[in-house]
Every structure is written in C-alpha cells, then in structure tokens.
Amino acid sequence: SYELTQPPSVSVSAGQTASITCSGDKLGDKYVSWYQQKPGQSPVMVIYQDSKRPSGIPERFSGSNSGNTATLTISGTQAMDEADYYCQARDSGTEVFGTGTKVTVL
Amino acid sequence: QVQLVQSGAEVKKPGASVKVSCKASGYTFNSYGITWVRQAPGQGLEWMGWISAHNGYTNYAQKFQGRVTMTTDTSTSTAYMELRSLRSDDTGVYYCARRRLGEFNYGMDVWGQGTTVTVSS
Numbered sequence: 001s002y003e004l005t006q007p008p009s010v011s012v013s014a015g016q017t018a019s020i021t022c023s024g025d026k027l028g029d030k031y032v033s034w035y036q037q038k039p040g041q042s043p044v045m046v047i048y049q050d051s052k053r054p055s056g057i058p059e060r061f062s063g064s065n066s067g068n069t070a071t072l073t074i075s076g077t078q079a080m081d082e083a084d085y086y087c088q089a090r091d092s093g094t095e096v097f098g099t100g101t102k103v104t105v106l
Numbered sequence: 107q108v109q110l111v112q113s114g115a116e117v118k119k120p121g122a123s124v125k126v127s128c129k130a131s132g133y134t135f136n137s138y139g140i141t142w143v144r145q146a147p148g149q150g151l152e153w154m155g156w157i158s159a160h161n162g163y164t165n166y167a168q169k170f171q172g173r174v175t176m177t178t179d180t181s182t183s184t185a186y187m188e189l190r191s192l193r194s195d196d197t198g199v200y201y202c203a204r205r206r207l208g209e210f211n212y213g214m215d216v217w218g219q220g221t222t223v224t225v226s227s
Contacts, residue, residue: 035214043143045214049210049213
C-alpha cells in the first residue's frame with residue numbers, strides 16, 4: 001500500500017520559516033493536500049492541489065511538490081500556527097494521509 | 107455557511123455496531139462526496155472510505171471492508187457511516203469531510219466536528 005512519510009516534529013522560532021516535508025514514491029505525479037489540526041479540533045485544509053490556498057488561509061502558507069517530496073512552508077510563523085500537520089494524496093482511488101508532523105513555535 | 111454537523115458521542119460494547127450521522131448544509135449535497143476519517147487517541151488521521159452523494163458509489167479502505175457501510179439520504183442531506191463488530195481499537199474520533207466528485211484530488215475542504223466513539227466492556 002502507498003505510504004506518506006513526514007518528520008515527527010519540526011521546531012521553529014516565531015517569525016521564521018518552517019518547512020514540513022512529505023515523502024512518497026513518485027509523489028510529484030499526484031496532487032497533495034495539507035491539513036492543520038490543533039488540539040481538540042477538527043482538521044482544516046490549508047493547501048490543496050500542491051500549492052493552492054483555500055479561501056481564508058493566510059498567504060504565509062505555501063506548498064510545492066516535485067519528485068518524491070511535497071513541502072509545506074509556513075513563512076513568518078506565528079504562535080497560532082503551532083499544530084499538527086498532515087499531508088494527503090490519492091493513490092489508485094484510495095486516500096492516504098501522511099504520518100503527521102507536530103510543529104512547535106519557540 | 108457550508109457546514110457538516112455530526113451526531114453525538116457514543117459508547118458501545120465490543121461486538122456491537124455504531125452508526126454516525128453527518129448532516130450537510132449550505133451547499134448542494136448531491137454535487138459532492140463525503141469522506142470518513144478516523145483518529146485513534148493520540149494518533150494520526152486514517153482514511154476509512156468515501157461515498158458519492160450523487161450516485162451512492164462507495165470506496166472503502168481495505169482495512170474496513172466487510173465491517174463498514176456508508177450511505178446517504180439526499181432528502182435530508184445526511185451521510186451515515188456504520189461500523190460493525192466493534193473492537194476496543196475502534197475507539198477514537200470519527201470525522202466526516204466533504205470532497206469534490208471527479209478524478210482530480212481537491213482534498214477535503216469542509217470537516218465535521220467529529221464524533222467520539224468509545225468501545226469498552
């Protein structure tokens with residue numbers, strides 16, 4: 001079965017840039033979405049189709065996808081961005097979530 | 107506004123079944139699909155499957171094949187997920203989420219508030 005691997009944790013100082021990677025076989029051939037989940041809350045989509053931001057998502061969230069790796073970048077990270085982040089892709093009609101990354105803002 | 111409202115928390119005994127509802131509002135229900143996602147305590151997101159509200163097509167994750175049934179009632183804009191033969195490791199939060207129909211992946215753009223299911227003897 002298809003797997004998406006993320007680093008368990010990423011730490012970033014407030015105001016700096018956080019990069020979260022998502023790795024999978026030929027991931028660049030698939031569309032990737034990213035979700036933010038804060039404790040006790042439902043996930044929120046922050047990026048879809050690799051790099052598109054849904055309405056209401058701040059411009060500091062951006063995404064890219066090439067080769068075997070997709071990347072979510074948070075520019076000028078704020079304390080409110082501290083959360084778990086999951087990538088997601090579709091493989092043969094099956095949705096797959098990444099292992100998740102906890103982002104800590106120092 | 108577009109929203110999905112799920113049914114309340116459930117406590118079930120091992121071997122029982124649970125049926126979670128997800129009522130949609132603010133959009134044309136049968137123009138989208140509904141995905142179901144599970145999250146065990148302290149764990150990540152797990153895709154269970156999805157159903158097209160347009161024609162009832164379903165696609166279940168292999169892990170849940172034979173134990174899960176997803177349905178929709180277009181008259182009430184409600185989706186349902188029934189999980190049978192519950193085990194303790196089915197304990198978790200169950201989410202419904204909206205997805206577009208068609209071959210391209212647009213992600214899951216609207217999520218319900220989650221339904222906690224506890225399986226315990």
